[in-house]
Amino acid sequence: MSVSQDISLNYSAPGSDIFVNESSNADKKVHIRIQQRNGRKTLTTIQGIDECYDLKRILKVCKxxxxxxxxxxxxxxxxxxxxxxxxxxxxxxxxxxxxxICKKAQVQVHGF
Structure with a gap:
């Protein structure tokens, strides 16, 4: 008895960026901010990453x-x-x- 499985893997072509969805529009500023929660707890927020990047994949790698x-x-x-x-x-x-993902001139780091 043979069991066949349909396995679909996401392979990127050599030289392509795995975080890119479709088109690129790299003119916007990327803002990195820190927010104080309570006590010593903080949140870091990243805003302004181009829509062509898959934010959930970037998040998964960052975590x-x-x-x-x-x-x-x-x-x-x-x-x-x-x-x-x-x-x-x-x-x-x-x-x-x-x-x-962005150039040095695009990134603006905020915080205390």
Whole structure:
């Protein structure tokens, strides 16, 4: 008896970016902010990443890389925003520049 399984794997073509959905429009600023919650607890928010990138895939890699939890929330004014637990400003800045998600001139880091 043979069992056949239909396995679909997502392989990217060599040289393509695995985080890209379709088209690229890299003119906007990317804002990295920190928000104080209560006590020593903080949230890091990333806003302004181009729509061609899959934010859930970026979030999944960031959570594993930075050992924190996070989510993608829909904001009325800013659109989709990534939220990470803790102060991840320098880590997320280095991560996005290393992967080429945005350029150094596009990134603006806010906070205390």
């Amino acid at each position: 594993k890389e930075f050992a924190c939890n996070g989510t993608v929330v829909e904001h009325a004014e800013y659109g989709q925003v990534i939220q990470l637990q803790g102060d991840q400003r320098t880590k997320i800045n280095d991560f996005m520049l290393k992967l080429g």
